[in-house]
Amino acid sequence: MGLARVAIVTLGAIFVLFGTGGIAIGPYRWMTRDNFDAVMEKMDTVNEFNCKEMSSESLRLPANSVGQRPKFNVLPQIVIFPNRTNLIHMHNMALNRAYFYSYILQRLNESQVTDFPMLPGMLYYYMGASADVSSGVGLMNGSGVLFDTHTQYANWYPTILLFNNTLPLFGPKAFLVDDFQDPVNWLREPTNNTIRVDDLGSGPGHNYTASWHPLNSMVVRDVPNQIDFIPDLRTDYRAKHQYDYLIYNATRVGEMERMPNIKRQFFGPPSPGISEPYQPVYFTRPYFDCGRSNKWIVSAVAPVIDFMVRYSIETKLRRPQYVAITVTDLDFLRIDFDPCDRSVDSPDRTYFSGVARCRSTTLCEPLPGHGYQRGGYVCHCRPGYRYPYWQNGPFLGRDIEQASEAEADQFECIPVEWKLQRLTERGITPNSKRRRRRKRSLDETKELVHLMHLYNASAMAELRSKVAEHDRRDRELKRAQKAGSYGLGSLVKGLLSRAARSISTPADMGGQNVHYLGRLATFDADRFKAATQLISFTASVTPENCAAKTPQQLELPGEAGYGADTSFQVQARSALRLAHFLSAFSQNVNPDEVYGPFYSDKHLNRDQLFGEAFANVMSDGWIRSAGIYYDREAFWDPLLKRRIEYFGPTAFKLASDDTGDQKQRQLSFVAEDAAGWPLERAYFERDWFRILKQRWASNTYGLETFVNKPYVRTDLNGTGSKPFQRYPLYYRAPRFADMYWSKPYFDCNRNRDPNSRHVNDWVITVAAPFFGYSEQRSLQFLGVTAVTVRLDKLDINQCPxxxxxxxxxxxxxxxxxxxxxxxxxIQNKFQLENYKCECRQGFEYPYNDISIWFFAGGTVSSQYERAQRNETNYYRMLKCREGAGSTLLPSRGSILVAMLVGVLVANLSRD
Structure with a gap:
């Protein structure tokens, strides 16, 4: 019996593997096999039990399985859609860690006495990787940094690893694990709050730089995908960009140094111009993460640069070198893909292009949030077509994917007859007059044949039959009108007979009437006027005249920032990630602890915190400033060996990223201690600090608890791996919903002080709290992390x-x-044009337009304003007509009815 079952399974597998493209493997016969099915078959053959016996190619998917991969030099010029949020967060977070480690390794690369002990310790790497994952649950599946051979100068083995010596390999990598079987998980429900951190440079077969290692060809060195950072073989100077930075320290609270205390340079990931080939971040092919998360994931890889050889007196031998890579992972099943068909030469074409099942009379549009599954699209009617009377809005992909063959034929659009010419400033063009129906000419037949490549044969037959039925009804009505008298009764009877249809509406079946207008279908003229005035006001405020306005005038209503939590989610996650790291580090690191040969990390120092602020600003083009703001006497300064009153390392990006010029961004990064801000600008009096402190200083209920399971090496060479002595580690941190969003405001340099750093633009600040333990081991509020984003990237939602x-x-x-x-x-613009008006159910777009089937928001708003000013406009023509109508122009019959009714009313009034 067992052998028979194995034989059946084997034959089934052979049938699937050798199937042709014409075999239907969907639930219905009309659903033919496509690339989506091919990838699913490959993914189903791999699991955690057989992955170690699989070849490297069997564990990877096609290179173009992931489309629209973010590129550093293109991101400032493109519109970012929600379906790319995950990939952009991966891109920015990999770049964030690459900037930080490049900065801190070179900043503390001079002295054995003062610099070497201040380098990040092992727990810094572990907690940093864990915070990347815990702050982006649903957006990231793993994070880590993998060092090249003998490039990690570890400072946490002071007794067994001599100074200026290295570890063979070091690769802390964090990833989410299922915790439904954990002893402390009483409900046996996955929480997504348990993170395991492994040192990939330890354990059997740990050499991930070797060509035979499975991880090497997937993440470390994949030359076809341009991932070849380690070992460093690049000699082009453009591959290692040099960044200048300034740091101003505060002399005391409310007073800033006039001259920068630190003015240096460091080499970091490439910063390419718009036409330069090098990218700082590259994406891998989707691969199966065997033995760790056991999922199909996609990784983003960025390089870390250091001066090698470290602490050497032979300065001529030192050079910037790629010493490590930062890696961020995302579950492949969470990545949206574009199922719509694209041309062969389109840059957006992927392996899954064309798997959508839209009909020939419709256009495909992908939807965000569906991940790797069918149905993540909608089918709009093509220009010149309309939806059937029973269809309310576009056809949903999930409905099409569940339809039988008979039901699938209903997802067609109906051609619009008697179309008008496009509108001009004076209304409809002269040749838009109503034309008399006639028999189709030979030219029309040729045109129909010319369009056959857009429609399949069955669809065209159905559409032509519908058109013929429409023509037949027109001819019958005209014959009836010609044969009968033109009295009022006969005319009304003829019109009513034409309008009658034998159809059932949703209202007849107990549903909502198709023409019902609820309260969500309203237009408020006063609100439009107020919105226009607000946009005009924001445009009128400039860095030159902002000082003449009061602080109240430089604040917009809080409602003006509606949607910021969606538009700026990626930027807010950077602040949340930093809050998670500071919470995890502050709650678990004790500098006095010693675990055999392993020494715990030191207190966080100024260089590390300034580096974290720089990394947030440099890795995201939308962030203009970022900072860490400690509460009163919450920061312990390891150099002064005491607590200081206030400390707020803040980094600014003063130049614009809207240009691809590489040179313009070299001198654009400045940092300062916000404790030196004037008292009228003091950060501890700002709303985003004060309100968060009031909420969390006395009550920490509501924080999320995260579990960190670290595994460390058993010896210096990494021959084995074991749980950390304090296993597991716990920390409590805020969620995304706990973040505070400020009102939109203008960050103005009122005194025109060249030594005072401001964004000088309309911005929104988002902040997150972080926590540590007091001397009594009670959880306490330590401060907030914040990022500031320009308001002009916010999308306005004018819809009801x-x-x-x-x-x-x-x-x-x-x-x-x-x-x-x-x-x-979505346009990433703070303006009153971010909408469109689409036809309701039972209505159709009446104009002869080959490109659109809706009224653009910019056109509607401008014509409405012209109408309000009594200028020439065609605002009243920007509406849809009933699907059964022939034209927007009045017919002769309706004019005759109106005249007769008018005469009848006049006669009755005389009597």
Whole structure:
């Protein structure tokens, strides 16, 4: 019986592997096999039990399985859509850690006495990797840093590792693990709060730099994907960019140094211009993470640079060298893919292009948030077509993927007849008059044949039959009108007979009427006026005139920042990640602890915290400033060996990233101790610090508990791995929902002081609290981390919203809501054009336009404003017409009815 079952399974596997493209493996016969099925078959053949016997190629998916990969030199110029949020967060976080480690390794690379002990210790690496994962649950699956052979100068083995000696390999890597079987998990439900950290440079077969190691060809050295940072074989100076930075210290609270205390340079990841080939971050092919997370993941890889050889008196022998790579992982199943068909030469074409099952009369549009599964798309009607009367909005991909063959034929659009010409400033063009129907000419037949490549045969047959039925009804009505009299009764009877249809509406079946207008379909003219005035005001405030305005005038209503938590999620995660790291480090590191040959980390020092602030600013083009702001006497200075009153390392990006010029960004990074800000600008009086302190200083209930399971090497050579002496480690940190978002405000340099750093633009600040233990071992509020983002990247949502939504711009879209509805459009712009008006159910777009099937928000808003100023406009023409209508122009019959009704009313009034 067992052999028979094995034989059946084997034959089934052979049938699947050798199947052709025409074999249908979906639930219905019409669903043919495609690339999505091929990838699923490959993924299903690999699991945690057989992955070690698989070849390297069997553990990897095609290189173009992930599309639209972020590129550092292109990100400032493109619109970022929600379906790329995960990849951009991976990109920025890998670059963030690469900048930090490059900075700190070179900053503390001079003295054995003062610099070497201040380098990050082992727990710094472990807690940093754990914070990357815990702050981005759902966005990141793993994070780590992998050092090249003999490039890690460890300072946590002072008794057995002599100074200026190295570890053979060191690779701390954190990844999420399932905790449903943990003894302390009473509910046996996964929490996504348990993180394991391994040193990949220890244990049997740990040499990840060797060509035979599975991880080498996937992450460490994948030359076809341009991942070849270690070992360092690059000689081009452009591959190692040099960054200048300045640091100003505070002499005391409220007083800043006039001259920079530190003015240095460091080599970091490449900073390419728009046309330069080198990228600081590259993405791997999707691969199976065998033996660790046991998932299909995608990694982002960035290089870490240090001066080698370290602490050498032979300075001529020292050079910047790639010494490590930072790696961030994401579960492949969480990455959205574009299933829509793209041209062969399109840069957006991927391995999954064309797997969507939209019909020929529709256009495909991908949807965010679906991950690797079918149905992540919608099918819009092509220009010149409309939805059937029973369809409310676009066809959903998930409905199409579940449809039978008979049901699939219903996902077609109907051609729009009697289309009008496109609109101009004076309305409809002269050749848009109504034309009499006639028999199709030979030219029309040729045109129909020319469009056959857009439609399959069955769809065209159905559409032509529908068009023929429409023509037949028109001819019958005209014959009836010609045969009968033109009295009022007969005319009304004819019109009513034409309008009658034998159809069932959703209202007939107990559903909502298709033309019902709820409270979410409204336009508020006063709100539109207020929104226009607010946008005009923000444009009028400049760095030159902001000093003449009061602080209240430089603040916008809090409702104006609606949607910032979505638009700026990636930037907010940078602040949250830093808050998680500071919480984990402060709650678990005791400088006096010694574990045999292993010594614990020292207190956090100024150089490390300034480096973290620099990393947040340098890794994200949207962040203009970032900082760490300690509460009163919460920071222990290891140099002064005492607590200081206030400490707030803050980094600024003073130059714009909107240009691809590499030279312009060289001198754009400045940092200062915010404790030296004037008292009227003191950070401990700002709302984002004060409100978070009021919330968390006395009550820490609501913080999330995270579990860290660290594994360390058993000896210097890493022959084995064992749990850390304090296993596991716990720390409590805030969630994304606990972050504070400030009102939009203008960060103004009022005194025009060249030594005072400001963004000088409309910005939003988002902050997260971090916590540590007091001397009584009680959890206490230590401070906040914050990032500041420019407001002009925020998308405005003018569409109708619920009454409880604090959106300043809601109900300000002047769509014609009786025939259309509002849809927000992502443009990364703070302006009143981020919407479109699409036709409602039962209505159609009436104009002869080959490119769009909706009314653009910019056109609608501008024409509405012209109408309000009594200028020439065509605002009233920006509406959809009923699907059964022939034209927006009045027909002769309707004019005759109106005249007769008018005469009848006049006669009755005389009587």
């Amino acid at each position: 919203g619920n009454f409880y939504e604090a959106n300043y711009f809601k109900n300000s879209a002047p769509c014609h809501f009786e025939s259309s509805y509002c849809v927000p459009v």
